[in-house]
Amino acid sequence: MSAARVSQRISAIAESATLAVDAKAKALKAAGRPVIGFGAGEPDFPTPGYIVQAAIEAASQPKYHRYSPAGGLPELKKAIAEKTFRDSGYKADASQVLVTNGGKQAVYNTFATLVDPGDEVIVPTPFWTTYPEAIRLAGGVPVEVFAGPEQDYLVTVEQLEAAVTDRTKILLFVSPSNPTGSVYSPEQVAEIGQWAASKGLWVVTDEIYEHLTYDGVPFTSIATAVPELGDKVVILNGVAKTYAMTGWRVGWMIGPADVIKAATNLQSHATSNVSNIPQIAALAAVSGPLTAVDEMKVAFDRRRKAIVAGLNAIDGVECPTPKGAFYVYADVRALLGKEFPTANGPVCPSTSAELAALILDEVEVAVVPGEAFGPSGYLRLSYALGDDDLATGVARLQDFLGQAK
Known part of the structure; x- marks a missing residue:
């Protein structure tokens, strides 16, 4: 055969x-x-001109023509930690940051690092198309919880509670949402986060659209809103949407030091470092103004x-x-x-x-x-x-x- x-x-x-x-x-x-x-x-x-200019200048510097640390340039990791505290109030050390080849690698690294075969991940639905595939690649089982237009595509704690089993390990949380554009209110974020903490679940929160909210609706990071989650939260983000940098391929994950160390080890064998020139462009982006x-x-x-x-x-x-x-x-x-x-x-x-x-x-x-x-x-x-x-x-x-x- x-x-x-x-x-x-x-x-x-x-x-x-x-x-x-x-x-x-x-x-x-x-x-x-x-x-x-x-x-x-x-x-x-x-992409804003000052970001492009930073990349042009970096390309002429021989030090950026060489391998760099698999987990990201130290100055970029530090800037990402500072930017996260500035924008969402979540305090993390540079050692808790892994710079990835776009947001997708951050998603993949996270589930590959946290999920064992058979572990269930609750996925509020509609979901971004890559999430369930990354979960399955890690051997996990995505558990869809659907919220329709009558509830503005926002899941409730009651729906999440009904989806929990003894194999549930992670809640995926995305606000603002791709594909729906829905945003959870600060009260909803706190309620869901407190529920997850009470169940002992990990929360993986994708915050790549944090700066794109309308009608005075605030962005609320579940990691900041619910300190009870402790060290069982991973934040996913990147420069693609905020700074019109989709093709530059720079994302990151922020999490507990042991998880980031393990994910960095994975990345060292998968892709090694993100290209240095886009990393310098990302440094200019996250360190610069939001104008x-x-x-x-x-x-x-x-x-x-x-x-x-x-x-x-x-x-x-x-x-x-x-x-x-x-x-x-x-x-x-x-x-x-x-x-x-x-x-x-x-x-x-x-x-x-x-x-x-x-x-x-x-x-x-x-x-x-x-x-x-x-x-x-x-x-x-x-x-x-x-x-x-x-x-x-x-x-x-x-x-x-x-x-x-």
């Missing part, structure tokens, strides 16, 4: 749906098609209001107003099973994946279906794209989806 060419572990991983949609949209654009891409969570702004971030947020807020209004004008679409990040999560369950006219005759999509494919084929608008983030029946749209593209894309959606019968 011949052995499988690819391991079962890797064969079981689902492709990143958000990157797949973005890749298809970019390929169609390259072929000359006028595609509007709402798929990727990527700011359309350039550019505030300017971007003004544009995001404007686009947020426009896309919510535009989607809610479509019969059969319900789109809650997100309070953070740069996504909307539209409920399109009422459109499933409806007929849509096409050149080849009417088509009746029965899932949001089929509807998303139909939208791309018929009106050249790329959106990500709910299946990437949990149950079918929803579409995620990023509004981190230019105002003109956003208006054009929403108009196409209104024209096409408005024909449903």
Whole structure:
């Protein structure tokens, strides 16, 4: 009997749906098609100039042409610790920081370090597509807890309590959320954190959208709000979203010294150090002002209001107003099973994946279906794209989806 060419572990991983949609949209654009891409969570702004300049200057220095510590440049680790205290009030030492190749490696390192085979991780749903795959790669079991639009996609303690078993080890907590843009209130954060502490659970909190909240809604770090969690909390973050640095690939994890030491050991064998030049760019970002971030947020807020209004004008679409990040999560369950006219005759999509494919084929608008983030029946749209593209894309959606019968 011949052995499988690819391991079962890797064969079981689902492709990143958000990157797949973005890749298809970019390929169609390259072929000359006028595609509007709402798929990727990527700011359309350039990285601020002072950050780019820091990288240019670093590239000319021979010391950055060499290997550096696998866990990150000491000056960057120190700056990340200081930035975390500045922005969320959480005090950590530089030894508790691991600099990673983007936020995704921080996610992977964390679950690989904390999870043993069979351990369960509670994953509030809708979730970012990478979380469950990273958990499964570590041998863990993601346990989905779904919160729908009627509760603003925010899970409750009662739902979490119902999901706990004797194998539960970790609660994943994400606020502001990708994919929904929902933000937990300070009271909700405290309640959930205190519940997790009472159960003796670890909390892994992804705070990469900490600076993107709207309507006066505050960001609340569960690590700061609930000191009872003690040393059983890991913070994930990075420069990608806040500073429009998605391609620079610098993230980090902050946690107890023993966990960070173990995760650093893993990274030393997996990738070694993050490229030194982006690390220096990240140093300039986290050490510098938030002026550019505030300017971007003004544009995001404007686009947020426009896309919510535009989607809610479509019969059969319900789109809650997100309070953070740069996504909307539209409920399109009422459109499933409806007929849509096409050149080849009417088509009746029965899932949001089929509807998303139909939208791309018929009106050249790329959106990500709910299946990437949990149950079918929803579409995620990023509004981190230019105002003109956003208006054009929403108009196409209104024209096409408005024909449903």
